[in-house]
Every structure is written in structure tokens, then in C-alpha cells.
Amino acid sequence: MVLSRTSQYAVQALIYIATQPRGEPVLNRDIAERLGVPSAYLAKILQTLCKQGLLDSFRGRLGGFRLKDGMHSTSLLQVLLITEGPQFTESCVLGLKVCSDETACPLHNEWAPVKKKIIAMLTQSTLEDLAKSVLTGKYRLADIPVSFVSALP
Amino acid sequence: MVLSRTSQYAVQALIYIATQPRGEPVLNRDIAERLGVPSAYLAKILQTLCKQGLLDSFRGRLGGFRLKDGMHSTSLLQVLLITEGPQFTESCVLGLKVCSDETACPLHNEWAPVKKKIIAMLTQSTLEDLAKSVLTGKYRLADIPVSFVSALP
């Protein structure tokens, strides 16, 4: 019913980056502070997202992370396949190693349509869409209230 | 996308017990062997299910666990609320401590209908229904094929 911390951080960070002006790298430190998550841990996650081609990173002054070109339309499913692993959409609810339509667990047929709906929702939600809805101010990206006024584009 | 081991074992064990003749206690050892799960760990889980009123337990000879009267119609949701905790249906996908309709995370409104579908499915699935479908032989309750030879010397 809930994602792993790693996935949560990844999604939050990516949405936050997507709310920032395009092309301008965002500091890991700033993202961590904004989201109220451990910065060293977040850095590892962002590095992974870099290796998987979602982000660009820049060292030195004016460094930071930014969304790679064209990655604003990345879906949540693509993100979760990275953070939860490629078996994210495959694994059996009861943990059976083999659970196909032929050799199904008792929940397989009940779960199938639900899974389909989840995947549809995750495929449909893109980073730029989510970033837009955050920028309307109607949604919260993190628990910690923003102590400083974030820049509006 | 997948339940905790504890929940998996609980659901599997309860379905298995529900497939056995009513009123006759089933040995923890037999359940563990049938499911291919560690028996000592399963015992803890079954004890929890006893305390929560789903199971009766009997010590000594002819002992074991059986479904409490009327508990054959228990839904999966009731089971998971025990094994995953009462916040199972409440928690935010992004892990926010507060995420209501008023203070929503960016995924809240997308997730709501999906969550509704999940809960409907879990509420609808009862132990006796699942036990019945297992008894048809079309579904597997565990990975390990039941060769059913207790080759003890």
C-alpha cells in the first residue's frame, strides 16, 4: 500500500526538480532540505537516477542535478521500475516465485485487474504533470512546511 | 506491489487452514511444511492471529490451530489490517504524515480511485472463497510442489 522510502524520495525529488526552471541544476542539499529527507541518502538515489539516464549531474560551482532533456515526460512507472527494480510489475502478491496465468496463486485473478489499474495510473502520471499540479499550490510535496518562499516560475 | 513476508505467510496459512475440514485443528508444523515457510516464524504469526480473534489454538495432543467460529467469512482486508497494521488503508503513497483531501500530496487524487479498487477487492475476497478456489486445484498456495512424502525414518 506504500512505496519504499527510496522510491518515495526519488519521486518527491524528481517532481521537485521538475518544478524548478528548466536547465538550471538544483543542489542536492536544497532538495533534501526542501523535502526534509537525509541529504547523503538522497544523493545516492539521485546518482542512481543519473546512471539510469533520468538526470544530468554537474560538479563544481553552479553544479547540481537537473532533468535530462526530454525527461520531463517521464512516467512514475519508469521511475519506480528503477527504484523498486524491474520485477516491480511482475512479482506475485503472495510472493510465489512462479505465478503466471497458468500456475496462479489464489489471488492472481483477483489481483490482475487491480494491478492493471495501478500500472495505468502510474503510466499516465508524468513528472511535468505532477510538477504543474504542485505549482498550483494545492498539493504538498513534503511534510515539512516550507520555511522560505520558493521561487515561482 | 507486494505484501510483507508476514502478511504473505498469514494469508497463505489462513487459506490453507480454511481448506481443511472445519473444526479439526491443523498443526503449525504441517502448515509450515505445506507452505515451505519457517515454522518458528509462522508460529509467531499464528499466535498473533489467535490474539486478534481469527484463530483458536489448542495445546497438547490433537492440538493445533483452527479458524474460530464464523471466521471463514473473514476478508483479506481484515487479515492485512492485523498483519500490516491499522494504518494499512490510511497511509500516503509518498509517505507524508498528513495527506488528506485538504492537504494532499501530488499523487493523492490519482491514487484515491486505485486505492478504492484495492480495498474493494480485499474486502470482497474471503478465506472460504479462496479456500474453495484452491480446492478446485487450479491455484497454487505455495512454491514448493507437494510431493507429500514425509520421509521420516
Add this chain to the structure above:
DNA sequence: CTACAATCGGACATCACTATCCTGTAGATG
């Protein structure tokens, strides 16, 4: 070139879940 800022990445620490061990206790049987 030099100094500094920021990521990179390996090593280590922590915590919750998972799993095991062992002793105690209760029930059944003769």
C-alpha cells in the same frame, strides 16, 4: 595555477523485519 564548491563512491552504522533457539506451560492419554 590555486582555491573552493559540489558530486562521487566506498565504508561503516542503524533499524525494522525476518528467522531461529530454547524453555515453559497446558492438554491428552493411559
Add this chain to the structure above:
DNA sequence: CATCTACAGGATAGTGATGTCCGATTGTAG
């Protein structure tokens, strides 16, 4: 009562996800 059996439950260990630390490396600016 004696004894076997099976659950009860506290203590303990393994494991993977999570979180922290610190030095190495790379890029920018002066």
C-alpha cells in the same frame, strides 16, 4: 501420576533497507 505432544513466548541472531561519514574526484571562478 507419568509422559508425550503441541502451543506460548522471551531472548537472540541474521538480513536487507535505510541512513551517515569521509576522503577522492571533478569542474568553476578568480
